[in-house]
Amino acid sequence: MNDVLKLEQLEKSYNPGKPNAIAVLKGVNLTIPCGQVVALVAPSGAGKSTLLHIAGLLDTPDSGRVILQGQDMTGAKDAARTAARREALGFVYQFHHLLPEFTALENITLPQLANGTSRKAAEARARDLLARVGLTERAGHRPSALSGGEQQRVAFCRALANAPALLLADEPTGNLDPGTSETVFSALMELVRATGLSALIATHNLELAARMDRVLRLTDGQLVEA
Protein backbone atom coordinates (compact mmCIF):
# COMPACT_ATOMS: atom_id res chain seq x y z
CA MET A 1 0.00 0.00 0.00
CA ASN A 2 1.97 3.01 -1.23
CA ASP A 3 -0.85 5.53 -1.61
CA VAL A 4 -2.24 7.18 1.49
CA LEU A 5 -5.26 8.66 -0.29
CA LYS A 6 -7.02 8.00 -3.55
CA LEU A 7 -10.03 10.00 -4.73
CA GLU A 8 -11.79 8.55 -7.75
CA GLN A 9 -14.26 10.44 -9.90
CA LEU A 10 -15.74 12.41 -7.03
CA GLU A 11 -18.91 14.31 -7.79
CA LYS A 12 -20.75 16.60 -5.40
CA SER A 13 -23.66 18.99 -5.90
CA TYR A 14 -25.61 21.09 -3.45
CA ASN A 15 -29.39 21.52 -3.72
CA PRO A 16 -29.77 19.16 -6.69
CA GLY A 17 -32.95 19.65 -8.72
CA LYS A 18 -33.60 23.06 -7.18
CA PRO A 19 -33.19 26.47 -8.88
CA ASN A 20 -30.14 27.14 -6.67
CA ALA A 21 -28.47 23.82 -7.57
CA ILE A 22 -24.70 24.00 -7.83
CA ALA A 23 -22.34 21.27 -9.06
CA VAL A 24 -19.11 21.79 -7.12
CA LEU A 25 -17.04 18.66 -7.83
CA LYS A 26 -17.36 17.21 -11.33
CA GLY A 27 -15.07 14.22 -11.45
CA VAL A 28 -12.19 14.86 -9.07
CA ASN A 29 -9.32 12.36 -9.23
CA LEU A 30 -6.34 12.46 -6.89
CA THR A 31 -3.69 10.02 -5.71
CA ILE A 32 -1.36 11.00 -2.87
CA PRO A 33 1.56 8.59 -2.43
CA CYS A 34 2.84 8.12 1.14
CA GLY A 35 5.09 11.01 2.16
CA GLN A 36 3.94 13.42 -0.52
CA VAL A 37 2.90 16.96 0.38
CA VAL A 38 0.33 18.38 -2.02
CA ALA A 39 -0.79 22.00 -2.30
CA LEU A 40 -4.40 22.62 -3.23
CA VAL A 41 -4.99 26.04 -4.72
CA ALA A 42 -8.41 27.27 -5.71
CA PRO A 43 -10.24 30.56 -6.08
CA SER A 44 -12.77 31.29 -3.34
CA GLY A 45 -15.92 29.24 -3.83
CA ALA A 46 -14.26 26.70 -6.15
CA GLY A 47 -15.01 23.85 -3.74
CA LYS A 48 -11.79 23.48 -1.78
CA SER A 49 -13.58 23.03 1.58
CA THR A 50 -16.06 20.63 0.00
CA LEU A 51 -13.16 18.53 -1.30
CA LEU A 52 -11.30 18.59 2.04
CA HIS A 53 -14.46 17.61 3.92
CA ILE A 54 -15.01 14.61 1.65
CA ALA A 55 -11.33 13.58 1.81
CA GLY A 56 -11.52 13.97 5.62
CA LEU A 57 -14.60 11.73 5.85
CA LEU A 58 -16.69 14.59 7.23
CA ASP A 59 -18.97 14.58 4.18
CA THR A 60 -19.85 12.07 1.47
CA PRO A 61 -19.72 12.50 -2.32
CA ASP A 62 -22.78 11.98 -4.55
CA SER A 63 -20.68 9.50 -6.51
CA GLY A 64 -17.08 8.37 -6.75
CA ARG A 65 -14.82 6.71 -4.18
CA VAL A 66 -12.63 7.76 -1.25
CA ILE A 67 -9.88 5.25 -0.54
CA LEU A 68 -7.84 5.86 2.60
CA GLN A 69 -4.75 3.71 3.18
CA GLY A 70 -6.05 1.19 0.66
CA GLN A 71 -9.49 0.94 2.28
CA ASP A 72 -12.60 2.09 0.46
CA MET A 73 -14.33 4.40 2.95
CA THR A 74 -17.08 5.60 0.60
CA GLY A 75 -19.90 3.49 1.98
CA ALA A 76 -18.40 2.90 5.42
CA LYS A 77 -20.58 3.21 8.52
CA ASP A 78 -20.30 6.28 10.75
CA ALA A 79 -18.37 4.39 13.44
CA ALA A 80 -15.75 3.26 10.94
CA ARG A 81 -15.46 6.76 9.48
CA THR A 82 -15.06 8.27 12.96
CA ALA A 83 -12.40 5.71 13.87
CA ALA A 84 -10.53 6.37 10.61
CA ARG A 85 -10.67 10.13 11.23
CA ARG A 86 -9.30 9.69 14.74
CA GLU A 87 -6.58 7.19 13.85
CA ALA A 88 -5.47 8.08 10.33
CA LEU A 89 -6.22 11.77 9.80
CA GLY A 90 -5.01 15.05 11.27
CA PHE A 91 -6.86 18.30 10.66
CA VAL A 92 -5.72 21.91 10.72
CA TYR A 93 -8.03 24.83 10.03
CA GLN A 94 -7.61 28.55 9.42
CA PHE A 95 -8.58 29.18 13.04
CA HIS A 96 -6.87 27.03 15.64
CA HIS A 97 -9.96 25.73 17.54
CA LEU A 98 -7.84 24.95 20.61
CA LEU A 99 -9.74 24.28 23.84
CA PRO A 100 -9.49 27.59 25.73
CA GLU A 101 -9.56 26.16 29.25
CA PHE A 102 -6.62 23.82 28.66
CA THR A 103 -2.90 24.54 28.31
CA ALA A 104 -0.94 24.04 25.10
CA LEU A 105 0.44 20.78 26.49
CA GLU A 106 -3.03 19.55 27.49
CA ASN A 107 -4.49 20.42 24.09
CA ILE A 108 -1.94 18.09 22.50
CA THR A 109 -2.21 15.43 25.20
CA LEU A 110 -6.01 15.07 25.26
CA PRO A 111 -6.51 13.57 21.77
CA GLN A 112 -3.89 10.96 22.61
CA LEU A 113 -5.62 10.00 25.86
CA ALA A 114 -8.85 9.65 23.87
CA ASN A 115 -6.99 7.24 21.61
CA GLY A 116 -5.85 5.08 24.53
CA THR A 117 -2.28 6.38 24.94
CA SER A 118 -0.99 6.51 28.53
CA ARG A 119 -0.70 9.98 30.07
CA LYS A 120 3.06 9.64 30.44
CA ALA A 121 3.60 8.73 26.79
CA ALA A 122 1.09 11.35 25.62
CA GLU A 123 2.79 14.14 27.54
CA ALA A 124 6.21 13.06 26.32
CA ARG A 125 5.01 13.18 22.72
CA ALA A 126 3.30 16.55 23.30
CA ARG A 127 6.54 17.98 24.70
CA ASP A 128 8.52 16.60 21.78
CA LEU A 129 6.11 18.14 19.26
CA LEU A 130 6.13 21.50 21.08
CA ALA A 131 9.94 21.47 21.06
CA ARG A 132 9.97 20.87 17.30
CA VAL A 133 7.95 24.06 16.72
CA GLY A 134 9.99 26.09 19.22
CA LEU A 135 7.33 26.27 21.94
CA THR A 136 8.93 24.37 24.84
CA GLU A 137 8.63 27.45 27.04
CA ARG A 138 4.93 27.86 26.24
CA ALA A 139 3.75 24.36 27.22
CA GLY A 140 1.91 25.58 30.32
CA HIS A 141 0.17 28.54 28.65
CA ARG A 142 -3.49 28.58 27.75
CA PRO A 143 -4.37 29.65 24.18
CA SER A 144 -5.39 33.15 25.34
CA ALA A 145 -1.82 33.69 26.58
CA LEU A 146 -0.32 32.73 23.20
CA SER A 147 0.10 34.82 20.03
CA GLY A 148 -1.86 33.89 16.91
CA GLY A 149 1.19 32.25 15.36
CA GLU A 150 1.92 30.32 18.55
CA GLN A 151 -1.70 29.16 18.79
CA GLN A 152 -1.51 27.87 15.23
CA ARG A 153 1.76 26.04 15.91
CA VAL A 154 0.09 24.33 18.89
CA ALA A 155 -2.80 23.40 16.59
CA PHE A 156 -0.28 21.74 14.22
CA CYS A 157 1.13 19.74 17.13
CA ARG A 158 -2.37 18.67 18.14
CA ALA A 159 -3.14 17.57 14.56
CA LEU A 160 -0.02 15.38 14.65
CA ALA A 161 -0.57 14.14 18.21
CA ASN A 162 -1.89 10.73 17.19
CA ALA A 163 0.69 10.31 14.39
CA PRO A 164 -1.83 10.43 11.52
CA ALA A 165 -1.08 9.03 8.08
CA LEU A 166 -2.45 12.10 6.33
CA LEU A 167 -2.70 15.74 7.33
CA LEU A 168 -5.54 17.79 5.85
CA ALA A 169 -5.16 21.54 6.21
CA ASP A 170 -7.54 24.29 5.12
CA GLU A 171 -5.70 27.63 4.84
CA PRO A 172 -3.52 26.84 7.87
CA THR A 173 -1.87 30.27 7.83
CA GLY A 174 -4.73 32.23 6.28
CA ASN A 175 -5.48 34.08 9.50
CA LEU A 176 -1.92 35.34 10.08
CA ASP A 177 0.00 38.36 8.79
CA PRO A 178 2.54 37.58 6.01
CA GLY A 179 5.63 37.52 8.27
CA THR A 180 4.04 35.26 10.87
CA SER A 181 2.50 33.16 8.14
CA GLU A 182 5.98 32.46 6.75
CA THR A 183 7.40 31.43 10.16
CA VAL A 184 4.41 29.28 11.02
CA PHE A 185 4.31 27.62 7.60
CA SER A 186 8.01 26.78 7.88
CA ALA A 187 7.35 25.19 11.27
CA LEU A 188 4.55 23.13 9.75
CA MET A 189 6.71 21.97 6.84
CA GLU A 190 9.55 21.01 9.18
CA LEU A 191 7.15 18.97 11.29
CA VAL A 192 5.66 17.31 8.22
CA ARG A 193 9.08 16.50 6.74
CA ALA A 194 10.53 15.26 10.03
CA THR A 195 7.65 12.84 10.50
CA GLY A 196 7.44 11.76 6.84
CA LEU A 197 3.79 12.75 6.85
CA SER A 198 1.61 12.97 3.75
CA ALA A 199 -0.43 16.14 3.46
CA LEU A 200 -3.06 17.95 1.43
CA ILE A 201 -2.77 21.63 2.24
CA ALA A 202 -5.15 24.22 0.81
CA THR A 203 -3.69 27.69 0.45
CA HIS A 204 -4.26 30.89 -1.49
CA ASN A 205 -0.56 31.67 -1.12
CA LEU A 206 1.23 30.59 -4.30
CA GLU A 207 4.69 31.09 -2.78
CA LEU A 208 3.88 28.67 0.02
CA ALA A 209 2.26 26.28 -2.46
CA ALA A 210 5.45 26.24 -4.54
CA ARG A 211 7.36 24.84 -1.54
CA MET A 212 5.29 21.67 -1.51
CA ASP A 213 6.00 18.58 -3.64
CA ARG A 214 3.16 19.17 -6.04
CA VAL A 215 0.62 21.92 -6.74
CA LEU A 216 -2.91 21.11 -7.85
CA ARG A 217 -5.53 23.63 -8.89
CA LEU A 218 -9.23 23.05 -8.40
CA THR A 219 -10.91 24.57 -11.40
CA ASP A 220 -14.37 24.05 -12.85
CA GLY A 221 -14.94 21.11 -10.52
CA GLN A 222 -11.77 19.23 -11.46
CA LEU A 223 -8.19 19.00 -10.24
CA VAL A 224 -5.41 19.91 -12.65
CA GLU A 225 -1.65 20.05 -12.15
CA ALA A 226 -0.66 23.71 -11.80
Ligand SMILES: Nc1ncnc2c1ncn2[C@@H]1O[C@H](COP(=O)(O)OP(=O)(O)OP(=O)(O)O)[C@@H](O)[C@H]1O
Ligand atom coordinates in the same frame (compact mmCIF):
# COMPACT_ATOMS: atom_id res chain seq x y z
N1 LIG B 1 -24.07 23.23 2.42
C1 LIG B 1 -24.10 23.92 1.27
N2 LIG B 1 -25.28 24.15 0.64
C2 LIG B 1 -25.32 24.82 -0.53
N3 LIG B 1 -24.23 25.31 -1.18
C3 LIG B 1 -23.04 25.12 -0.60
C4 LIG B 1 -22.91 24.42 0.65
N4 LIG B 1 -21.59 24.37 0.97
C5 LIG B 1 -20.95 25.03 -0.02
N5 LIG B 1 -21.80 25.46 -0.96
C6 LIG B 1 -21.45 26.19 -2.20
O1 LIG B 1 -20.56 25.36 -2.94
C7 LIG B 1 -19.49 26.14 -3.49
C8 LIG B 1 -18.16 25.63 -2.99
O2 LIG B 1 -18.08 25.87 -1.57
P1 LIG B 1 -16.75 25.59 -0.74
O3 LIG B 1 -16.99 26.05 0.66
O4 LIG B 1 -16.34 24.19 -0.95
O5 LIG B 1 -15.73 26.57 -1.47
P2 LIG B 1 -14.24 27.01 -1.09
O6 LIG B 1 -13.45 26.81 -2.32
O7 LIG B 1 -13.80 26.31 0.14
O8 LIG B 1 -14.43 28.55 -0.78
P3 LIG B 1 -13.59 29.52 0.21
O9 LIG B 1 -12.17 29.52 -0.26
O10 LIG B 1 -14.25 30.85 0.02
O11 LIG B 1 -13.76 28.96 1.60
C9 LIG B 1 -19.79 27.59 -3.11
O12 LIG B 1 -20.45 28.21 -4.22
C10 LIG B 1 -20.70 27.47 -1.93
O13 LIG B 1 -21.58 28.58 -1.88
